[in-house]
Amino acid sequence: xxxxxxPQALAAVPDGLADKVVIVTGGGRGLxxxxxxxxxxxxxxxVITGRDAATLAETVAALTAxxxxxxxxxxxxxxxxxxxxxxxxxxxxxxxxxxxxxxxGINPWYKPAQDTSLDEWQAVIDTxxxxxxxxxxxxxxxxxxQGAGAxxxxxxxxxxxxxxxxxxxxxxxxGVELMTRQLALEWARKGVRVNAVAPGYFETxxxxxxxxxxxxxxxxxxxxxxxxxxHPSELVGACLFLASPAASYITGASLAVDGGWTAA
Ligand SMILES: NC(=O)c1ccc[n+]([C@@H]2O[C@H](COP(=O)([O-])OP(=O)(O)OC[C@H]3O[C@@H](n4cnc5c(N)ncnc54)[C@H](OP(=O)(O)O)[C@@H]3O)[C@@H](O)[C@H]2O)c1
Numbered sequence: 620x621x622x623x624x625x626p627q628a629l630a631a632v633p634d635g636l637a638d639k640v641v642i643v644t645g646g647g648r649g650l651x652x653x654x655x656x657x658x659x660x661x662x663x664x665x666v667i668t669g670r671d672a673a674t675l676a677e678t679v680a681a682l683t684a685x686x687x688x689x690x691x692x693x694x695x696x697x698x699x700x701x702x703x704x705x706x707x708x709x710x711x712x713x714x715x716x717x718x719x720x721x722x723x724g725i726n727p728w729y730k731p732a733q734d735t736s737l738d739e740w741q742a743v744i745d746t747x748x749x750x751x752x753x754x755x756x757x758x759x760x761x762x763x764x765q766g767a768g769a770x771x772x773x774x775x776x777x778x779x780x781x782x783x784x785x786x787x788x789x790x791x792x793x794g795v796e797l798m799t800r801q802l803a804l805e806w807a808r809k810g811v812r813v814n815a816v817a818p819g820y821f822e823t824x825x826x827x828x829x830x831x832x833x834x835x836x837x838x839x840x841x842x843x844x845x846x847x848x849x850h851p852s853e854l855v856g857a858c859l860f861l862a863s864p865a866a867s868y869i870t871g872a873s874l875a876v877d878g879g880w881t882a883a
Contacts, residue, residue, distance in 0.1 A: 632855075635864035637662030640713040642705070644696050644754060645723030647674035649823035650773065653851035654720055657859050659687030666709050668694040669723065696723045696750030706757040715765055718862045719758040721751045721795070722773040726825055732786040740787045747791035748798075755802055759811060766810040769862045772799050773854075774817045774873060776880050796873055803871030812870040814861040819877025821849040844879030
């Protein structure tokens with residue numbers, strides 16, 4: 620990841636998140652880690668999940684070293700039992716779940732639809748679509764019982780416009796965009812808001828192969844109106860805003876954070 624930082628993005632921490640209990644799936648690295656750092660800086664109790672316990676432990680140590688409140692709970696979002704155990708652990712530890720950020724996601728294969736195997740399709744759908752449903756269902760049950768909660772789903776430009784060689788990824792992200800609006804509708808009168816942030820191309824492991832290929836990287840930056848990749852810190856403000864009381868009348872929205880990609 621780039622050593623560049625965007626202090627203006629990190630400084631934009633909204634009020635009203637102190638002492639909130641926040642789950643960030645995939646919070647050990649990449650965009651999820653930046654989001655976890657943002658919530659911790661806002662004074663929230665941050666629970667991060669992922670499949671790799673060592674990555675979680677390293678991120679928890681970094682957050683707590685800076686005075687944050689953080690807990691790592693290993694979980695695979697594609698496994699219902701893991702997600703149920705995760706939400707039970709958080710509820711038992713803190714008594715509530717105020718915010719869920721569905722950030723965990725994969726995009727391991729770039730190939731045409733006709734060359735995509737059922738296993739490849741299924742793996743992407745299981746994590747990027749079913750995983751979001753499972754976490755919304757389990758955390759949603761806790762939030763509905765509380766009569767309050769906010770969910771932010773990390774989708775993608777690929778949930779709004781078609782990108783080549785990513786059939787399952789586009790289908791999953793497009794599905795989450797509509798699931799966001801569907802759950803918003805269903806839970807609007809029960810105190811639970813559901814929104815999304817739709818990132819463009821950011822500097823994380825997910826885009827490492829792309830960024831390492833000068834021709835592909837140039838195609839992305841050339842297509843992006845702002846002419847560059849996003850830094851993970853630049854997703855923080857949008858996500859924290861939608862999770863915060865500042866967004867109290869916003870539900871079913873999806874905020875593009877894409878350097879203008881979907882405007883063009
Ligand atoms: N980077 C971009 O340009 C970009 C653009 C648009 C959208 N997004 C979306 O943003 C989200 C984060 O992407 P990123 O760029 O930060 O990716 P990343 O650097 O590859 O990190 C992915 C994170 O998701 C976790 N994860 C993956 N599969 C999981 C599973 N089955 N259960 C639990 N955790 C899982 C990973 O942890 P473990 O490996 O330890 O499980 C890791 O923490 C994804 O939903 C991605 O689709 C990214």
